[in-house]
Amino acid sequence: MFDWSDLRVFLAIQRTGSLSAAARTLRVNQTTVGRRLAELEQALGARLFDRLPAGMVLTGAGEELLPHALGVEERALAVERAVSARDSAPSGVVRLTCVESLGSRFLAPRLGELHSRHPGLRLEVLTGSHVLDLTRRESDLALRLGKPVEPGLASRKLGRMGFALYGTRALLGARPPVHVEDARGIPLLAFDESLAHLPESRWLAKVMGEAVPVLRSNSTSVLFEAALAGLGLAVLPCWLAEGSGLMRVGAAGEGVEREMWLAVHPDLRRVARIRAVADFLAGLIAREGPRLAGASA
Structure with missing residues (x-):
């Protein structure tokens, strides 16, 4: 019988195309990813990936496993979101993704205010042009320049x-x-x-x-x-x-x-720690609205 958590490794490799990229996504080392994949393949008695020069490509057995692994992931994330929604105090980790300039030059100098309000929060600010997936909990909140197009997200326009x-x-x-x-x-x-x-x-x-x-x-x-x-x-x-x-x-x-939008998975928007960060961002952008829009833009 295989470890259900090995399916996370399988999905990470399938999504990223390599052991090293999957390791970065899962925040473990590459050796661990390779070992977990080998254990899963041994437990199932089938090779799941072909190791090609272009990257890791699903075999026929891997293609058959994929929809089942996605179903297990979705059920696990639904349980996680349901449990998280019972939080009553704004404490714990909140992962926010945004473009690099906003994160480093606009948000970072102003995060002391958020910490003063909610010292129990631990914020992770992830920057870059890659859009992280809120449905898979790669991030809890996304501050984006443009209306989110992914289905099933709760979003609101914050400013320009x-x-x-x-x-x-x-x-x-x-x-x-x-x-x-x-x-x-x-x-x-x-x-x-x-x-x-x-x-x-x-x-x-x-x-x-x-x-x-x-x-x-x-x-x-x-x-x-x-x-x-x-x-x-x-x-x-x-x-x-x-x-x-x-x-x-x-x-x-x-x-x-460009419009500024805040997006969150609908199951998480009432979680106290996530709501606290979302309210802080909305208030900050409203307060800084004229400066963000550009007085002569």
Whole structure:
């Protein structure tokens, strides 16, 4: 008889495609993942994955096991959510996912207020462009730029975030461009191709034509620091750029806005610790609303 927890290992490998990535997801070492998979395969008497150069690929036996493993996972998570919902005090771990710039430069300096209110909370802030799955408890709360599209989530709009084009005074000269299009020819900084789908990336490509950026990055923080150093113009969140010494390019209304949404699994939204963090975020964003939206966005 196999250990039911080995199914978590099986699903992690299937979702990530490798032992090392599964180990990072499960927060264990790669040796443990390999051992647990071997034990599961021995217990079932079947090889579940083919180890190919491109990664771990399900065998026929693995394909047959997959829907059953997903069903067990969903039932286990439902039990976990039901038990969590009985919490009465805002204490324990809450995992929040958001984009890197929001987490490091906006939220982190303000989390002391949350800790003062609820010292029993332990917050984990996970940043990056990868969207974590709330239904599988990869995260408890998600602060996203754009309305969540996954089915079955409870979400609410918290506010707006404005983006505009910024550069140093030295780069823009004594007479800064009146309109964004007038800045064509000035060195440009932009997101890399992996983030070309973002509204701010599409807007920049539209207004700057065929300009080739001198720097591309998947990090807002990298673009911000490069813009501060005078390397080029960058589309940045207004709350990040204003007051930094950078000058805004273009007139009021020349920029782009994105909606800020908070998402949670509906079974967890009444859990005290999660509700406490959600209420804090909603209040913080409402209070900082004009700054986040950009006074001239």
